[in-house]
Amino acid sequence: MILELIRRKLTEKTTQGVLYSDQKFLCWTLEDKWRDLLVEPKIPGETCIPEGHYRVVLDRSDRFRRIMPYIIDVPHFTGILLHPGNTHADTKGCILVGLSRSEDYIGLSRIAFSRLMFQVWDADQKQEEIWLTITKELFDGSPS
Numbered sequence: 001m002i003l004e005l006i007r008r009k010l011t012e013k014t015t016q017g018v019l020y021s022d023q024k025f026l027c028w029t030l031e032d033k034w035r036d037l038l039v040e041p042k043i044p045g046e047t048c049i050p051e052g053h054y055r056v057v058l059d060r061s062d063r064f065r066r067i068m069p070y071i072i073d074v075p076h077f078t079g080i081l082l083h084p085g086n087t088h089a090d091t092k093g094c095i096l097v098g099l100s101r102s103e104d105y106i107g108l109s110r111i112a113f114s115r116l117m118f119q120v121w122d123a124d125q126k127q128e129e130i131w132l133t134i135t136k137e138l139f140d141g142s143p144s
Contacts, residue, residue: 001123003056005095007048007136010034014088014104015048019097021119027112030096030105032088034136042076045092049074049134056082056130058120069120071095071132082116082132084109 003026007017015031031048035041054071061068061081071080077093085096087105097113098106123130 001119001128001130003130003132005029005132005134007031007034007051007134008139010138011104016101016104016106019095019116021116026116026119027097027099028101028106030085030088030091030098030101032091032093037076046088047093048091048095049077049080049093051134051136054132054134056120056132058124067121069116069130082113084113 002022004020004023005017006020007015009016010033013033015034017029017031019026019029032046033048035043035047037050049071052074054074056069056071058067059070060066064083069082071082074080081094082097083094085091086098086107086109090096096106097109097116099108099112101107120130
């Protein structure tokens with residue numbers, strides 16, 4: 001299974017994007033602020049993970065008390081999840097998913113997360129590897 005997150009808009013507080021599953025729209029995303037880690041330092045809990053290609057595995061989260069999708073082997077980051085939430089205060093470096101969005105906000109996140117989990121769980125049960133590719137393609141209008 002291939003998940004593709006395209007970061008589309010950077011604000012002073014957040015990074016906004018769109019998540020595709022096997023090239024089909026799945027949901028919107030919201031992350032902490034994007035920083036050029038070659039120029040400025042990472043701020044724990046306030047910096048989104050770098051663009052790249054990462055494995056996703058299912059494991060139990062103590063915070064959520066359930067099985068969650070973890071993004072693993074991210075340089076200088078640990079415990080990165082895809083999960084529900086609404087604002088940058090909910091991210092702590094993780095990627096939030098939702099079906100509605102506005103500036104620095106994402107909504108209907110539990111519904112989006114259920115859709116994501118259904119697909120990730122299905123792939124995991126079929127013993128498929130799950131990969132997340134993150135790129136940045138800034139866009140002035142609404143993402144397609």
